[in-house]
Amino acid sequence: MVRFGDPLYTPEYAVKGDECAVFNTSRGTVRVRLDGRGAPIHVANFCELATSGFYDGTKFHRFVPGFVIQGGDPNTRDMTPADVAAGRLGPAGMPGTGGPGYRIREEFTSNPRNSHVDGALAMARSQDPNSAGSQFYFCLGPQHGLDSGYTVFGTTVEGKEVIASLRAGDVLESVTIERAQ
Numbered sequence: 001m002v003r004f005g006d007p008l009y010t011p012e013y014a015v016k017g018d019e020c021a022v023f024n025t026s027r028g029t030v031r032v033r034l035d036g037r038g039a040p041i042h043v044a045n046f047c048e049l050a051t052s053g054f055y056d057g058t059k060f061h062r063f064v065p066g067f068v069i070q071g072g073d074p075n076t077r078d079m080t081p082a083d084v085a086a087g088r089l090g091p092a093g094m095p096g097t098g099g100p101g102y103r104i105r106e107e108f109t110s111n112p113r114n115s116h117v118d119g120a121l122a123m124a125r126s127q128d129p130n131s132a133g134s135q136f137y138f139c140l141g142p143q144h145g146l147d148s149g150y151t152v153f154g155t156t157v158e159g160k161e162v163i164a165s166l167r168a169g170d171v172l173e174s175v176t177i178e179r180a181q
Contacts, residue, residue, distance in 0.1 A: 007103035008069035008130060011044035020178045021049060021121070021154060026058075026081075026171040029158030030138075032121050035152070038111035042123055042132065045104050050175040054100065059084040061095035063168045067143065070124055071172050072135040084173040085169030095168075099133035099144055106130050108151045116143040119156030138163045170178060 015036035023030040036043045060072035075098030079090040106129040108114045120139040123132035
């Protein structure tokens with residue numbers, strides 16, 4: 001969970017602009033082209049977390065039909081899928097409240113491609129616009145009401161049917177970063 005006073009973090013990862021994230025889930029694989037030009041801080045942060053193994057073994061913890069499927073909370077790593085789906089307290093805290101211990105600056109006001117289309121990958125945050133950390137979501141259909149408040153940093157290029165099948169408790173086995181082809 002990002003707390004008031006957590007530092008704003010500037011990632012060290014050098015964005016190349018051709019990164020793709022490959023999400024290996026318990027339901028299948030999703031490939032996302034990351035937008036390093038429009039959201040360089042979010043892409044660099046996500047790439048750092050992914051390459052460090054931060055997301056490996058976490059569970060998707062929030063599913064709202066026709067809206068979003070959300071993951072990226074380290075609190076879910078040591079929980080059973082059933083406990084995550086039920087919203088039970090885990091050893092590290094409640095699902096949906098964990099993060100990396102820092103926050104990053106918003107980029108929805110500067111990203112010219114900040115569009116919550118079907119399959120968009122964006123960062124979740126609290127009420128503070130500069131509070132994203134590790135939690136992300138995939139849009140389940142267009143959600144343009146979020147465009148002015150949440151940073152989109154990727155677009156799904158393969159696996160929308162996998163995203164549509166994900167539910168709370170499903171496992172994010174790993175995220176790898178590859179170069180676009």
